[in-house]
Amino acid sequence: GLFGVGSHFVDFARWFWGEPTEVRRLSRIERPGGDPGVDFLLRFRPGPVVYFLHVPDPGYVFLDVDILTDRGRIVIGQRGQEIERSRAVPGPHFPHFRILRRVSTQDTAWRDCLPSAVLELVRCLDNGSQPSCTVEDGLRAVEICHKAAGRR
Numbered sequence: 280g281l282f283g284v285g286s287h288f289v290d291f292a293r294w295f296w297g298e299p300t301e302v303r304r305l306s307r308i309e310r311p312g313g314d315p316g317v318d319f320l321l322r323f324r325p326g327p328v329v330y331f332l333h334v335p336d337p338g339y340v341f342l343d344v345d346i347l348t349d350r351g352r353i354v355i356g357q358r359g360q361e362i363e364r365s366r367a368v369p370g371p372h373f374p375h376f377r378i379l380r381r382v383s384t385q386d387t388a389w390r391d392c393l394p395s396a397v398l399e400l401v402r403c404l405d406n407g408s409q410p411s412c413t414v415e416d417g418l419r420a421v422e423i424c425h426k427a428a429g430r431r
Contacts, residue, residue, distance in 0.1 A: 280314025281424050290420040296323040302426045308335055319427035352379055360389045
């Protein structure tokens with residue numbers, strides 16, 4: 280649902296592009312437990328329009344981030360376990376139509392995310408610095424999700 284999973288994607292988008300200038304709900308699907316599935320967009324200026332699309336109960340885990348640009352595509356897939364890069368290149372049959380060609384796929388250090396977070400917090404406690412993600416960041420992500428859900 281939006282609050283259990285979507286809030287992490289909102290936080291991810293804010294980390295890359297800053298504060299959204301627009302939050303617009305496109306559709307809402309009520310789910311058991313009160314955590315709705317919501318399709319919505321975030322607009323960033325300068326920057327992209329980011330669409331969040333909820334896939335209702337597909338029967339498998341589907342948590343991907345698909346970043347499309349004029350030069351290519353980056354997919355952060357399998358819940359952040361791999362990153363796939365594709366580049367826009369001239370098509371083989373119609374060169375004036377560009378197609379995407381996969382350039383690389385790599386595994387991430389996702390297995391180390393919890394130990395890395397703990398190490399960062401320990402460093403922050405040792406030297407008094409701020410962590411890369413704060414409580415305020417989490418609260419702002421939840422506020423944006425409330426707005427996307429149509430709650431105030």
